[in-house]
Structures are given as C-alpha cells and as structure tokens.
Amino acid sequence: SQTIHQWPATLVQPVGSPLSLECTVEGTSNPNLYWYRQAAGRGLQLLFYSVGIGQISSEVPQNLSASRPQDRQFILSSKKLLLSDSGFYLCAWSERGASYNSPLHFGNGTRLTVT
Amino acid sequence: GENVEQHPSTLSVQEGDSAVIKCTYSDSASNYFPWYKQELGKRPQLIIDIRSNVGEKKDQRIAVTLNKTAKHFSLHITETQPEDSAVYFCAAMGRGSTLGRLYFGRGTQLTVWP
Numbered sequence: 223s224q225t226i227h228q229w230p231a232t233l234v235q236p237v238g239s240p241l242s243l244e245c246t247v248e249g250t251s252n253p254n255l256y257w258y259r260q261a262a263g264r265g266l267q268l269l270f271y272s273v274g275i276g277q278i279s280s281e282v283p284q285n286l287s288a289s290r291p292q293d294r295q296f297i298l299s300s301k302k303l304l305l306s307d308s309g310f311y312l313c314a315w316s317e318r319g320a321s322y323n324s325p326l327h328f329g330n331g332t333r334l335t336v337t
Numbered sequence: 338g339e340n341v342e343q344h345p346s347t348l349s350v351q352e353g354d355s356a357v358i359k360c361t362y363s364d365s366a367s368n369y370f371p372w373y374k375q376e377l378g379k380r381p382q383l384i385i386d387i388r389s390n391v392g393e394k395k396d397q398r399i400a401v402t403l404n405k406t407a408k409h410f411s412l413h414i415t416e417t418q419p420e421d422s423a424v425y426f427c428a429a430m431g432r433g434s435t436l437g438r439l440y441f442g443r444g445t446q447l448t449v450w451p
Binding site for chain 1: 380426441443
C-alpha cells in the first residue's frame with residue numbers, strides 16, 4: 223500500500239532563517255505531488271504542484287520554492303523565512319492518470335512557527 | 338485557477354439532525370469534486386468524491402450531489418453524531434492550464450451537540 227512521509231512534524235524558526243521540509247511517497251510510481259499551506263483557521267492554499275522530476279508549477283508568488291530531485295521526493299524550501307510563512311504545511315500525492323480525477327492523499331503535515 | 342466558494346463557514350446541529358454544506362466552482366470544465374474531513378491538528382482525509390458523469394453519490398450517512406449546470410455541489414450528512422464534528426472542505430479539480438491541481442474551499446466548521 224502507498225504511504226506518505228512528511229517531516230519534521232513541528233518546527234520553530236527565527237525570521238530570516240532558511241527552511242527545508244521534505245516529503246516522500248512509497249508504494250507508487252510517477253505520482254503527482256503537491257505542497258499546500260494552511261494558515262490558522264483558514265483553508266488549504268495550493269503552493270506547488272509537480273507532475274515529474276524537475277517539473278514544478280508555482281501557484282502563487284512567494285519567497286518559497288520547491289524541488290523534486292527524485293520521483294517520489296518533494297522538498298519545500300526558503301532562503302529567508304518571513305513571519306507570514308507560519309502555518310501548517312501539507313504534502314500530498316495523487317495517482318497519475320489521463321483523466322486527472324484521482325483523490326489527493328495528505329501527509330501528517332509540518333506545523334511551522336516563525337518567530 | 339479554479340475559484341471554490343464554500344458555505345456556511347460554521348454550522349452547529351443537534352445530534353441526529355442533518356447537516357448540509359454547499360460549494361460552487363468557477364470552471365465549467367471541472368469534472369472531479371472531493372470532500373475532505375479534517376479533525377483538529379490532523380491531516381485532511383477524503384470522505385467522499387463525485388465525478389461529473391453522475392449527479393449523486395451516497396456512502397452510508399454521507400451523500401454528495403452535483404449540479405454541473407449551476408456549477409454547484411453539496412455534502413449531506415444525515416443522523417449526525419458528535420464524532421462528525423470537524424472542519425469539512427470541498428474541492429474542485431482544475432482543467433486546462435490548471436489541469437491536475439486541486440483547489441479547496443475555505444472550510445466549514447461543523448459542531449454536533451449531543
């Protein structure tokens with residue numbers, strides 16, 4: 223069966239420090255991969271979407287970036303964190319299919335607090 | 338990208354009553370609409386989904402209806418129980434230039450009182 227791992231679970235970082243969050247998927251090949259952010263009491267905002275190695279689409283302009291160095295690995299990064307980057311970061315995957323109507327499966331999330 | 342509107346933002350019901358959450362979407366080409374349940378501090382979990390070739394889908398106490406003409410879909414929970422209390426999100430899958438991207442509504446906080 224497929225599993226998704228996301229770490230760390232919680233992170234407290236000072237303003238201006240770098241960020242690296244990692245996500246890996248097991249049990250499937252060529253998944254679509256996603257990064258979402260959820261601010262406190264808010265909805266899920268799509269940050270990045272990837273259909274393959276090195277293929278990243280950015281949904282909104284921000285000081286975050288994403289990379290996909292391997293088929294089942296997705297990394298969210300920042301060179302300098304802002305206070306507004308605080309939130310609950312969720313990685314997700316879905317099956318690659320021609321019809322693009324498969325559900326997303328989420329990791330357990332990383333709660334990031336920028337101080 | 339796709340614009341998904343969700344109402345209400347909060348909903349309180351008595352145990353045993355029904356709850357209805359409504360969503361609209363902007364891209365008429367969207368063809369996949371999942372619903373997620375998120376308990377406090379946890380990840381969103383899929384509870385039901387519907388594809389555009391059907392108008393209604395039911396799974397025990399949960400049902401979803403889709404009106405493609407009106408670009409509207411709804412979640413119905415019958416015989417609510419306290420454990421149904423959570424935040425519920427609707428979503429719509431993008432098409433065209435946003436193909437494969439899933440866009441979410443802002444969520445509905447459902448509280449079921451015993």
